[in-house]
Amino acid sequence: MNDLKVIEYRNIRVLTTQQLAEAYGANADTVTKNFNRNKDRYMEGKHFICLKGDDLKAFRANGQIDLLPNLNTLYLWTEKGAFLHAKSLNTDKAWEVYDHLVDTYFEAKKPLTQLEILQQSVEVLNRHEREIQQIDTRMDKLEFDIPLYGSEADELSNHVKRKGVQVLGGKQSEAYQDTEIRSKVYRDIYDQIKREFGIYDDTGRPKSYKALKRKYIADAHELIDCYEAPTYLMELIEVANAQMNLGVA
Template sequence: MELIVIELRGKRVLTTAQLAENYEAEPERIVRNFNRNKERYVENKHFFLLEGEELRDFRAKGQIDLPQNLNKLYLWTEKGAWLHAKSLNTDRAWEAYELLVDEYYKVIEQPPQYSSLEVALQAALQHEQAIKEIKTDVDYLKGNMRIDGLQQQEIQQAAKQSIVQALGGKDSIAYQEISKKVFSAFWNEFKQYFKVPRYGDIPKVKHEEALRFISLWRPSTSLQMEIDSCNSQMAFE
C-alpha cells in the first residue's frame, strides 16, 4: 500500500483515514478510541490539530485532497500512531504500525543547513520541548500510578476499623450475624465511588481521599436499621 506523503512542521504525519486504512479499521473506530482516551493524547506530540487559517494554508499547499466543508483536521505523528495501535490491539494494527515506522515515519532526510545562531536557537527550542514532554509524561504517571502495598494495608485497616465500629464492635451480635454483609456493602460503595474494580487500583494521588472517604463512611439507612435490630437483642438478654 503506497501512502501519500504528508509533512507538517518537519514531521511526517497521517490523516485519520490513512491510519484507519493501514490498521484495517473503520475511521469511526479510530475517532471513538481517541475520544474515549483524550487525556492520553498530547497535542503537538501525538497529533497536530489544524483549524482556521492554518487549515486553509495547509489546504492551499495541496499535499492531499480535503473535503471543502472540513473545518478541523487531525494529523497523527508516529507517537500518535502507536497509541492508536495500542487502543486497537490487533495483530494487523501492530504489524501495520511497525511497517509505518520503518517505511514511512523513519525516512532519512538531508538536514537543512543552519547558521551557528540558528543551530543554538533550534537546540534551545528542542530542549524546551523535550522538558515539556517529560513533564507531561511525569504528570501522567503521577496521575495513574497505583497505591503501593503499605498504602493498601493502611486503607484496609482503616476500613476494617470503621466497619467494626459501625457494627458496634467485635463483641456485638451484629458483628457475629451480618458482618459479611456490611463489609460487602462498604467495599461495593467504596469501589463504585472511586470507579475501580478493587481498592488496590486506586491512584496514589487519591490515597488521602480514600482515607477521608473511610472516615466519613456510614451504613445506609436500611443497613443501619438492620444493625440496630441485631444489637437490640443484646439489651433483652
C-alpha cells in the first residue's frame, strides 16, 4: 500500500483499478465487480474515467504505469471516486487505504496564512508584470517594423526638400529654378534612402520612401543631413548657378 502512487491524466490526479486492487490485497475482479454493482453511484468524469481503444493505447504508451498486455478497458479513479470506492467495500483493508490516501496523497489543503496569501499575490502580480513587459516589448518591436506614419513621412519629405534647396544653392538660384536639375537632386536623395534601407518590393523594384520602417527614421534623417550630390549633379548645379552670376554681372 505504501507503493500506491497517484498519477496524472489530463491534469486530473487518478488511480487505476489495478492499483487499488493491489493496495487492498484483493483480486482486480473483486474491485471490478464492486464497481459494476455501484456503477450508478459513480458519475463518470467526477468519480471515474473509462479508457478504451485509442485512449487506452495513448495512456499505456505514456508509460506512467505498467498495465496488463491483454487489458482492453481501464477505469481511472478520481480523488472522490477512490474515496467512495473504499467506503463501499467497507473492509478493514479498504479503510486503511482510504486513510492512507487522505493522509498521503489527497490531504485537504490547510487554510493559507496571511503571509502565504500575500506571497501568492506578489507572485501573481510579478508574473503579470513580466507578461505585460513581454507584450510591450513585442508591441514595440512590431510598431517599429511597420512603415512610417503619415506625419513621419511628411517630416522626412520636408527634410529632403530643405536639403535639396541647400544643395541647389537656395530657392532663388538658377539651379533650383531649373525643374529638371531640381527633380534630379530630389530623386537622387530619395534613391539613396531606398538603397540604404532596402525599400524595394519582392521583384526588386523601388517602393515609395513612405515604406521605410519606423525603426530607421533617425538613421534616414542623418543620411539626409550628410547627403552630398554626386559629381555630375554638382557640375550641373555649378554651371547653372554660374550662368546666373554672369547674368547679374
